[in-house]
Amino acid sequence: xxxxxxxxxxxxxxxxxxxxxxxxxxxxxxxxxxxxxxxxxxxxxxxxxxxxxxxxxxxxxxxxxxxxxxxxxxxxxxxxxxxxxxxxxxxxxxxxxxxxxxxxxxxxxxxxxxxxxxxxxxxxxxxxxxxxxxxxxxxxxxxxxxxxxxxxxxxxxxxxxxxxxxxxxxxxxxxxxxxxxxxxxxxxxxxxxxxxxxxxxxxxxxxxxxxxxxxxxxxxxxxxxxxxxxxxxxxxxxxxxxxxxxxxxxxxxxxxxxxxxxxxxxxxxxxxxxxxxxxxxxxxxxxxxxxxxxxxxxxxxxxxxxxxxxxxxxxxxxxxxxxxxxxxxxxxxxxxxxxxxxxxxxxxxxxxxxxxxxxxxxxxxxxxxxxxxxxxxxxxxxxxxxxxxxxxxxxxxxxxxxxxxxxxxxxxxxxxxxxxxxxxxxxxxxxxxxxxxxxxxxxxxxxxxxxxxxxxxxxxxxxxxxx
Numbered sequence: 411x412x413x414x415x416x417x418x419x420x421x422x423x424x425x426x427x428x429x430x431x432x433x434x435x436x437x438x439x440x441x442x443x444x445x446x447x448x449x450x451x452x453x454x455x456x457x458x459x460x461x462x463x464x465x466x467x468x469x470x471x472x473x474x475x476x477x478x479x480x481x482x483x484x485x486x487x488x489x490x491x492x493x494x495x496x497x498x499x500x501x502x503x504x505x506x507x508x509x510x511x512x513x514x515x516x517x518x519x520x521x522x523x524x525x526x527x528x529x530x531x532x533x534x535x536x537x538x539x540x541x542x543x544x545x546x547x548x549x550x551x552x553x554x555x556x557x558x559x560x561x562x563x564x565x566x567x568x569x570x571x572x573x574x575x576x577x578x579x580x581x582x583x584x585x586x587x588x589x590x591x592x593x594x595x596x597x598x599x600x601x602x603x604x605x606x607x608x609x610x611x612x613x614x615x616x617x618x619x620x621x622x623x624x625x626x627x628x629x630x631x632x633x634x635x636x637x638x639x640x641x642x643x644x645x646x647x648x649x650x651x652x653x654x655x656x657x658x659x660x661x662x663x664x665x666x667x668x669x670x671x672x673x674x675x676x677x678x679x680x681x682x683x684x685x686x687x688x689x690x691x692x693x694x695x696x697x698x699x700x701x702x703x704x705x706x707x708x709x710x711x712x713x714x715x716x717x718x719x720x721x722x723x724x725x726x727x728x729x730x731x732x733x734x735x736x737x738x739x740x741x742x743x744x745x746x747x748x749x750x751x752x753x754x755x756x757x758x759x760x761x762x763x764x765x766x767x768x769x770x771x772x773x774x775x776x777x778x779x780x781x782x783x784x785x786x787x788x789x790x791x792x793x794x795x796x797x798x799x800x801x802x803x804x805x806x807x808x809x810x811x812x813x814x815x816x817x818x819x820x821x822x823x824x825x826x827x828x829x830x831x832x833x834x835x836x837x838x839x840x841x842x843x844x845x846x847x848x849x850x851x852x853x854x855x856x857x858x859x860x861x862x863x864x865x866x867x868x869x870x871x872x873x874x875x876x877x
Contacts, residue, residue: 433573433609433633434734436795438722439771441605442637442666443693443745446541446581447471448515450488451872455805455818456751457764461700461714462647462657464595467518467539470583472698472714473659474597475645477537477587480520486874490515490542493867496549498828500860501782503552505570511544513578515870530591537585537599545577545607551830551860553614554782566615569623571830571858577607577635585643595647603639603664608632613831613845613852626845626852628833630685633672639664639693647700657700663720666691674839675846682846685839690725694718694745707755714749730840745771751803760807760816768799777829780856791859797826805870814874822866829857 447458449468460468464476466484492515495508518539525531550572557568585599611628645659668689675682697719702712721742724731751764775794780786805818835844835853845852 433611433631435737437575437607437609438691438693438734438738439742439745440796441545441579441607442639442664442668442691443718443722444579445471445661445696446543446579448488448490448541448543448870449539450486450516450518450874451805451816451818451870452753452760452762452807453516454820454868454870455762455764455803455816456712456753457749457766457801457803457820459700459712459714459749459751459764459766461645461659461698461712462655462702463704463710463712464587464647464657467520467537468516469587469597469645470518470537470539470585470599470601470643471541471581473645473647473657473700474537474585474599474643475587475595475647475657475659477520477535477585477597478533478589478595479587479647480522480535480537481533481589483519483521483877484874485519485877486517486872487514488516488870488872489513491869492544493869494544494547495865495867496547497863498549498551498860499863500551500858501554505550505552507548507550509546509548511546513544514542516541516872531588532592533589535587535589537583537587539583539585540580541583542578542580545575545579545605547573547575549573549828549862551828551858553616554784556782556784557780557858558618558784565619566617566624568831568858569614569616571613572610573828573830574610574612575607577605579603579605593649597645599643601641601643601661601664603637603641603666605635605637605639607635607637609635615852624847624850626847626850627673627675628845629839629842630672630674633670635668635670637666637668639666641665653704655700655702655704657698657702659698659700661696661698663695664693666693676837676842676851677839678837689727689731692723692725694720694722709752709754711752712750714747716747716749718745728840741773741775743769743771743773745769758809760805760809762805762807762818764801764803766801768801770798771796777832777857777859778855779829779859780831780854781858786856789859791827793826794829795826797824799824812876814872814876816870816872816874818870820866820868820870822864822868824864826862826864828860828862830860832857
């Protein structure tokens with residue numbers, strides 16, 4: 411494993427030539443524009459598809475109107491065991507890395523208030539939900555003895571590269587839902603986000619003289635972000651018949667404040683040191699439409715479709731934010747997700763399953779790359795930085811009347827092209843992207859691009875109480 415690293419991805423050469431740190435591109439979409447979807451084991455087993463079913467606090471993750479479906483109080487806690495494996499391949503060589511995190515994945519509760527009035531309003535319910543997920547991700551790509559860095563004496567070959575990201579993302583939601591005549595449900599929620607990200611970007615080079623290894627950090631890394639955000643959501647669910655429901659929800663953009671500390675190198679005035687900056691980010695407005703079929707108390711099926719209606723946008727303070735906004739304007743595709751989930755009950759037993767598909771958020775991107783044999787080409791990739799993601803899930807549960815226990819498993823897969831290595835020395839940290847060690851500077855006009863296969867194996871167990 412390399413000494414240090416970072417999960418960053420990259421795009422067209424024209425953009426990279428001026429980008430301060432292009433890992434921002436990936437995290438803007440993968441972290442800040444996503445929504446934590448770790449719920450209870452029931453929610454996770456059904457791939458997060460509950461937008462027209464509702465009935466518990468996890469409705470705040472999809473459609474707050476689902477709070478109004480509950481007719482009794484409930485509280486639950488979920489333990490999450492998340493396994494992440496990356497296999498990065500380049501030049502016929504692959505490097506695997508696996509990591510497992512155990513954490514509190516979800517806590518949720520609903521309090522139901524029956525209305526003793528003559529009107530059609532039956533319940534006013536209050537819900538709270540906390541969802542948490544790990545952001546840890548390590549991608550190490552192999553090197554090539556044929557790729558010799560252009561020192562004056564050409565004294566080292568490229569030995570490998572690693573991106574690494576440590577951290578977590580959480581969403582705390584408060585909401586209210588109402589039930590009108592058991593046919594119409596409305597709800598609203600307020601969502602508070604927190605993200606903690608430590609990122610590294612490291613290249614390794616091997617001396618041709620004695621075989622010793624030297625490690626280089628990319629300009630303005632490592633970087634450490636502590637961020638907070640806010641959004642609001644509104645939703646409605648209606649029964650078309652006793653067996654069919656439809657739902658709709660909209661979530662405002664998340665308004666993020668991102669505070670970042672980072673290391674810089676070879677500044678003409680300050681030399682090596684550390685700096686700090688803050689940015690304001692507005693992520694896409696999201697809409698979700700849902701449909702559910704409830705055949706009886708023993709079987710239910712739900713389908714959700716979520717679409718981002720706008721694109722990420724940074725508040726412009728310097729030229730860096732303008733460049734980021736231009737990139738998203740030219741290359742970002744509205745992110746969409748389809749989720750399907752079902753539950754079948756046999757007396758007190760519960761059997762659940764689900765599937766979800768998340769689309770690729772970027773158009774095809776072209777890079778100038780160096781190949782493992784040291785030749786260079788320009789190549790276009792349709793899966794650069796991120797790609798579509800498939801999730802399959804299933805779960806079991808047992809209801810003890812007042813108490814219940816559920817368990818679920820998710821298998822998540824994605825394959826994408828991973829650009830690394832390119833960095834240009836400019837002498838100005840605001841535009842410099844070169845790699846620095848204690849003794850040398852490494853600069854390259856070309857990316858190397860590996861193929862990364864990401865597999866995630868997630869396990870959840872939930873304990874709940876109904877009252």
